[in-house]
Structure formats: C-alpha cells, structure tokens
Amino acid sequence: MEASTGSSRTGNDRPVRVLCLGNDLVADDAFGLEVGRRLAERLGGAAGGESPDPAATVTFVEHPEIGTVEIVQTALYGLYLMDVVVGARRLLVVDTVVTGTEEPGSLLVLREKKVTTSPGGSPHYVGIFEALDLARKLGQPVPDDVVIVAVEAGDSLTIGGSMTEGVAAAVESAVDLVVALVSAAPFPG
C-alpha cells in the first residue's frame, strides 16, 4: 500500500481524510482521538507512513469503493492545522464542541459551508475554518467537501479527567456515523 500525503497525486486518487482532533489528557476532549482509534480498529488500518506534520499520526485503510482513507489523529488546532487539511479530496473532521444547547453526548453534523466564519470576529482564536480559508487562498489543494462530526462536550476543562458518561457512550455511534459518511460520496447534507 502506498503511503502518501496526497499532495503529489491528482484529484481522484487523493485520499479521503478523517481528521480526528482531540487531547486524550483532558476529559471529553479525548473524544476525537478515541473515535479515530476505534475507527482504525473497525476498519483494520495499518499505522505509519508519511504524516503531514510531526504532531499528527496517520493510519491508512483501503476502502473497496472509496480508495485510500487516512485516519489522522492530532492535538493540533486552528491555524496549526493548515498542513493537515491540505492534500485530501474529501475531509471529515471529528471533534468536540460546546454549544450549551445540546445534551452532552449529542452528535452534531456540520457542513463547512454552512458555518459562517468570522469576517469581523476575533482573528486570534482562529479555528479550522480559517485554516481552510487561508490554505485555499494561498493556492493549497484543499477539499471543497468538508464535514464536521462533533460531540457536545460535558467537561472539556479537567486535566486527567476521563470522558463523561454521555460522551463516552457516543463514541460507537460516532464511528458508525463516520463510516456512513465516508461511504457516501459526496458527503450528504
């Protein structure tokens, strides 16, 4: 199996990338990484290969219809994600979110295009959408097809805390959801 960052390939054979964001030392923030781990287990992926950044690990899976699926796990965030969002033909992000309006453990699915970024908002706390915008503006190969799967966090502030009950219970459903989304082409919604 070829390991590649995807940047040297043409459009159709670039990988589908599942970008799992999280910090396994901080309570519910471990969610994204745990989903990545379970997903790799479920799909029988092989570890290793070229990683887009020293702070990210990559697992590869060959899907019968989709082609190469990369599962990337990292604790990077915001603009530091610039190098990990390029080179894929479709991008699915798994992360936590705090909306305050959902039960902890609820899963939210967002299309990137429908989340308005912040033309007038704070440029300091730039997030993944700004990273995507910037990479596109600079002519980097960034997918148009970006979906986020986020779980509503209960506790994302306690160092050393484990995932809260609702969030931990949502891992398997999130894996199911990711597999379904990855299999659908393009992403629905």
Next chain:
Amino acid sequence: MSNETKKILKEASDRANAAYLRRRITVDPITRLEGHGKIDIFLDEAGDVDRAYFQIPELRGFEKFAEGRPAEDMPQITSRICGVCPTAHHMAATKTLDDLYKVEPPPAGRKIRELVYSAFMAEDHALHFYFLGGPDFVVGPEAPAADRNILGVIAKVGEEAGRTVIAMRRRLREIISMVGGKVIHPVLGLPGGVAKRVTAEQQKEIAKTAADAVEFGKFTLQLFRDVVLAEKAYVDLIVSDAFTHETYYMGLVDEKNRPNFYDGRIRVVRPDGAEYVVFDSGDYLDYIAEHVEPWSYVKFCYLKPIGWQGFTDGAESGIFSVAPLARLNAASGMATPVAQEAFEEMFTTLGGGPVHHTLANHWARVVELIYAAERLKELADDPELIDPEVRVLPTETPREGVGVVEAPRGTLFHHYQTDERGVIEKANLIVATQNNSARIAMSVEKAAKGLISKGEVSDGILNKVEMAFRAYDPCHACATHSLPGSMPLLLQVRGSDGEIISTLQRDSDGSLHRQ
C-alpha cells in the same frame, strides 16, 4: 481488502444509516457557544466604569493530575496538555528533570535542545505575526471589520508572502520532527541530554533551512516597516494611552543580559528600566507569588517582595509582564547582529526603553524572530552539534527540581517535588499567561473605561478590548478544540445596584447582538 473487512464495512454502514435516523442529530450551523469569554463591567452611580472583570474558561486539575506520576513522564505529558506551546512545556519539563537529578547535558546535548527550541520559537513567532496578530495591524486600524482577518492580511502582503510563511514554517517544523521524531508529541528531552544525536547529513539540511530563516526574518522586518511603520494611524495606535501600562518586565537573559529563550537567569527591570533583580530559576518562589481573586480561576502573579497592591501600574505595584516586549525591555541588547540592529531600531523609534506600549509586542516579536533564526543558524553551523555524546546518565537520588524557559508567550516555570523513586508528590506550573494575567486584566479594564461613560456602551468596545487582549497572545487551552475556534465574548454591564443594564454578545460567526 479482505472479504471480512468488506463485510464489516457494509454492516457498519447499514447500522449507522439506521442509527442516523433514530438518534438525535442536529444538522445546523452553530450560533451560540457557551465556551466563551465573559467580561463583567460594573458601573458607578455616575454611569462610569467602576470595575471590569475578564474571565475565560481555564484548564484545571493539573496539580492533582501530576501527583503519583513518574517525573520522567512529564516532558511528554505536559507537552500534551498544552496545545499551544507543546515544545516549550517539553523543554521546561526536561530542564526540570536535569535539576531534579542534578545532571548537566554534555555540550552536544545542550546544543541540540537549543537548536530545536530556536526552530520552534521562529516558526511560532512567524505564524503568530502573519496570521494571528497580523490582522490587527497589517490591514490597518481603520480598516473595515470585514477586512480585519487573515484573508485581509494576505490581500495586503500578497499571496507570495503568505506562501513563503507556510513553506518556511513547514521547513522549521521538519527540523523538530527530524530531531524529535514523528510522533504526536516530540521525543527529545531526557534528564541529562537528548534521545539521539544529529548526523552530518541532518546538519547540512538544518543549516540550509536556518540560513533561509534568517533571510525570512529580515524580509518580515522590512514588511513590517513598509506596511505598519509607514502608516501613521497605526503608530499612533501603538503609542496611545489606551494600550499603555507601566509595569515591571521579566525575561530570561544570558551572562551579558541578552535574551536567551532556552536558558539563563531571570532578570526583572523596574518600570523606569533600572534593574530590579536577577535570580536563578531555583529561587523563583522568593520572587513570584500568586494572588487569588474571587471572580477568577486564573491566579494573578506578582513580585513577592513588592507585594500585591491591586490592579495598578507603577513601581509600587508588584505587577509584571512577560513575552516579547517584556523580554526586550528586560535586556540590554540581542546576542546576534541582525537582531541587535532591529532591537536598536525599535527602541530608538519608540523613544528609548522600557517601552510600555502593549501593541509593541508585535514589533518585538519580529525582532525575536530574527534572533531565533540567527541563533538557529549559529547552532546549525557548529561542528560540535554532531558530536555523538548527547547524554549524561543521572545517578543522583531525585528530590526537587525547577526548570524555566521562555515560551513564545513568556516565561514558563515547571517545579516538581518527588520521592526518592522520582514519583511526583507535588507539582507546580506557572505558565506564561499567568505571569501576564494581572496586566491583561488591567488592559481590559482600561479599554472598558475608555469606551463607557455615563452609562453609554459603545459597540467598538468589544473590538478594543480584544485588541488589548490579543497583543498578549494569551495561551488559552480552552480554545483548543472548541469549534469553530473563534472565541465568542459575552459582555455584561451592570449598574451600581448590580442589575444588568446592557448585554453585548459577539458570536463565533462575528455577529454582534445587543440587549
């Protein structure tokens, strides 16, 4: 792929599709976040600002978490807690282990550490200057809000420059992964040295990146001159009173009082520039104390011998500041030639040191970027870098250790007390932002006072408060994985009776709501 895997994939798809319909899943843009910053403003009877409090969610539980862990795990663990400066925590923890075991790395071990650290400082400063702090000034202070973002910066400096930053940053990060390994978090520091040596091949590659980084630093300074210093409105903003505070300044310096990010003694100067004290990391508890306020999880650092006099400026107040501007204020020059020229230019232009204008942090960051690149080059060109002796094995029984480095955002202290097996009994961390927390609180209050009078709350207040806050580039791990990444702010103004008069909310999509 095997038939078994195909079967698993199909079953998973079927299950997920069924679950998708059953489960409560929302498909909506996020409009309201609770993981937000909050500013509470209390007015006096005349309708002017009496007090302002700024709060943000903070990570908690570190001390408890560290207890019972092997100290040798700390370079990996602490770098994982903080998404912002993992290399800084890794290095501070490693130096703490040196102190804990009373070992000194051999010259090559020390040089490798400082090499990686210089690459880290250069790439972080570059990212921050162009993409994080940039929108505040490169686009121009009078620019419409819609342009004051990263895309506005690119429009102003050009796509070519933007691509150069990304490429430069990638190459600097490759140095870190080359020396530290390709894992989620670097494996580099060990008590008494580093994990592996640098080869002659690697040194050649690093030297090339370093030389380009120095040119890149010069390019950035010229850009700053052309785009920022040439604009009077911005210079006026830098020196305006709203963004000025006269506090003590702290930074790590070498034996000639020049900044060194990796090692040195801690030097503190008074608001008038005279040296107040120079101390070793092991003595930090004699000089730095933490003050607690009932309205904040964040503890406010101050100079212990001077004491806590409240949120005020001046030599009588123990409040101090860290980070690029403070480091340069606490120094008498730079250790490398191009950075030295840039240092002199900055202080001459701003009327001599110390410079009390918070927004000058952005300028100081460029000076430091140049120093980090030049220092990287010095170390990359050093024949001793590839010496195979990179570690001294510890033999002493551990008890207590302190390690300090300058993170991009300021002075960082790690302190562990262990049993004789090296298991942590007590741990303390003072992160850069804590050192700045009192000054940040003052800046927020000053901005509030400038923009609220007789009960009238100006819309511009959120932006002005943010500009002050952003200049410190606070590290808030709370922002680590909260989508979409922009921190919404909730501002509440209360009258002298404590009742809420007015609420301003800026959502993560930039839209402003007023009640």
